[in-house]
Amino acid sequence: MDANLFGRVVVVTGGDLPLVAGLAAGLAGSGAIVVTLDADTLGSRPAAEAAFAAVAAEYGAVHGVVHAAVDPIAYERVPMHEVDDARWDAVWEQTLRRALFVLQAGHTQMRSAGGAFVFVGSPVGMAGAAELAPYAAAMEGVRVLAKSAARQWGADGIRVNVLAPAPEHVPAGVASGELALSPPALGGAGDPADDLAPVAAWLLSDDAHFVTGVTVPADGGVWMAG
Amino acid sequence: MVTGGRTDRALDGRTAIVTGAGQGVGRGIALALAAAGANVVIAARRATTGEPVAEEIRARGDEAVCIETDCTVRADMEACVAATVGRYGALEIVVHNAFKGGRAHRLEDLDLDLWDENSRTAAWASYYSAQIAYPHLAAAGDHGRLILITSPAGVEASVGIPAYGPVKAAQRALAKSLAREWGPLGVTVNCIAPVAETPALAYAFEERPELKTRVEMRTALRRIGDAEADIGGVAVFLASRAGGYVTGQTIVCDGGSFMGL
Numbered sequence: 001m002d003a004n005l006f007g008r009v010v011v012v013t014g015g016d017l018p019l020v021a022g023l024a025a026g027l028a029g030s031g032a033i034v035v036t037l038d039a040d041t042l043g044s045r046p047a048a049e050a051a052f053a054a055v056a057a058e059y060g061a062v063h064g065v066v067h068a069a070v071d072p073i074a075y076e077r078v079p080m081h082e083v084d085d086a087r088w089d090a091v092w093e094q095t096l097r098r099a100l101f102v103l104q105a106g107h108t109q110m111r112s113a114g115g116a117f118v119f120v121g122s123p124v125g126m127a128g129a130a131e132l133a134p135y136a137a138a139m140e141g142v143r144v145l146a147k148s149a150a151r152q153w154g155a156d157g158i159r160v161n162v163l164a165p166a167p168e169h170v171p172a173g174v175a176s177g178e179l180a181l182s183p184p185a186l187g188g189a190g191d192p193a194d195d196l197a198p199v200a201a202w203l204l205s206d207d208a209h210f211v212t213g214v215t216v217p218a219d220g221g222v223w224m225a226g
Numbered sequence: 227m228v229t230g231g232r233t234d235r236a237l238d239g240r241t242a243i244v245t246g247a248g249q250g251v252g253r254g255i256a257l258a259l260a261a262a263g264a265n266v267v268i269a270a271r272r273a274t275t276g277e278p279v280a281e282e283i284r285a286r287g288d289e290a291v292c293i294e295t296d297c298t299v300r301a302d303m304e305a306c307v308a309a310t311v312g313r314y315g316a317l318e319i320v321v322h323n324a325f326k327g328g329r330a331h332r333l334e335d336l337d338l339d340l341w342d343e344n345s346r347t348a349a350w351a352s353y354y355s356a357q358i359a360y361p362h363l364a365a366a367g368d369h370g371r372l373i374l375i376t377s378p379a380g381v382e383a384s385v386g387i388p389a390y391g392p393v394k395a396a397q398r399a400l401a402k403s404l405a406r407e408w409g410p411l412g413v414t415v416n417c418i419a420p421v422a423e424t425p426a427l428a429y430a431f432e433e434r435p436e437l438k439t440r441v442e443m444r445t446a447l448r449r450i451g452d453a454e455a456d457i458g459g460v461a462v463f464l465a466s467r468a469g470g471y472v473t474g475q476t477i478v479c480d481g482g483s484f485m486g487l
Binding site: 079080081083085088092093096097100103104107108111124125126127128129130131132133134136137138139140141142143144145147148149150151152153213226 | 300332333334336338341345349350352353356357360361379380381382383384385388389390391392393394395396397398399400401402403404405406407474486487
């Protein structure tokens with residue numbers, strides 16, 4: 001793997017997901033100094049700012065952020081008429097707030113020297129799925145929040161992009177067929193470390209310095225809607 | 227002209243709730259649905275704005291009533307839906323249009339007060355609207371319609387109002403997911419992404435006169451939409467039999483500006 005992130009400090013959230021653990025391992029293989037943060041350090045802006053500042057103090061300036069933290073309750077399949085306010089809050093509201101706090105805390109660290117975010121998106125949000133409406137809403141909210149940040153922070157040298165994995169990487173057990181998507185052209189959902197991490201590494205690297213606000217489906221050729 | 231009593235209109239006999247119908251796009255949609263024959267409930271946060279719209283509709287010979295409703299409050303939406311069904315016997319069409327929170331800001335300065343306005347009125351109120359109307363939409367079967375009013379910013383974000391795009395995107399994902407979930411019942415769920423003359427837009431044009439020219443010049447039809455004729459007509463289409471095979475979609479209704487779909 002190219003060492004295109006050699007010595008760069010990359011913060012990874014949501015490392016308890018197998019997908020993200022693989023991404024983190026792959027980014028380390030690209031030479032990055034990978035520091036993982038638990039979702040419980042992202043529950044408020046002060047907590048997120050403190051967590052990012054602590055990373056910078058210990059490892060050096062933060063260059064990149066891979067944000068994937070989602071409460072596992074989001075993957076539980078519940079018909080809309082049985083969703084209660086606690087579930088909607090946990091899935092929609094807290095997912096969006098964590099993403100906002102990660103962006104704000106990352107911006108604090110990157111605003112002088114620039115940097116890049118990669119958000120891990122979801123084909124469920126892009127295509128919609130029955131009994132996963134709160135999760136779909138949250139993931140599309142996060143995807144467009146990334147675009148908002150990309151539009152405002154380009155002038156600060158900060159880029160924000162989204163990596164969308166194959167449906168099989170969503171723990172809710174959705175398949176491409178359920179989302180009315182064709183099976184992967186390249187065959188299989190891909191290995192997070194070998195197949196997806198190089199895409200994340202490229203998005204975080206200087207080679208992608210002119211790319212921001214986009215969603216890259218690293219899904220073996222499932223999503224081809226644009 | 228009295229039009230009441232006609233039975234040849236696209237939405238004769240149907241009942242619709244429109245949130246945020248006291249002004250702007252919501253008012254235009256309410257007028258259009260009523261003109262197409264629907265009984266329309268003006269669900270406005272303040273009766274002082276909603277009641278005049280109901281009166282305007284009744285003065286045309288169509289049917290409407292105002293029910294003061296804060297759609298971000300579950301109990302309010304429950305009461306609105308119950309009163310609607312109590313008065314008209316059924317509920318086939320729900321249009322969630324209400325929104326508050328479009329003040330320009332920097333993302334790094336976005337605080338939870340402004341975020342909450344966006345989240346509560348767009349996302350939470352969409353969830354409440356969908357869930358509370360569900361038993362009635364399900365009973366309506368292939369007459370059941372949920373329409374969420376989103377924005378092109380829900381696809382491509384907005385540089386000036388970063389909190390706005392995400393909550394409008396959430397509505398698009400809700401529409402896609404609920405379209406799949408409720409499709410077997412015959413119920414359709416769609417979004418309209420409008421650009422129309424509204425008090426908010428008029429204020430923005432007043433503050434920045436050059437903005438009106440800029441918006442018109444990037445619009446293929448070279449004019450800002452009319453809330454009733456241009457946006458309301460699309461809502462009538464989606465609510466009618468003619469729109470019955472369209473679901474999970476966002477109809478961008480902006481005179482030909484955003485063309486990214």
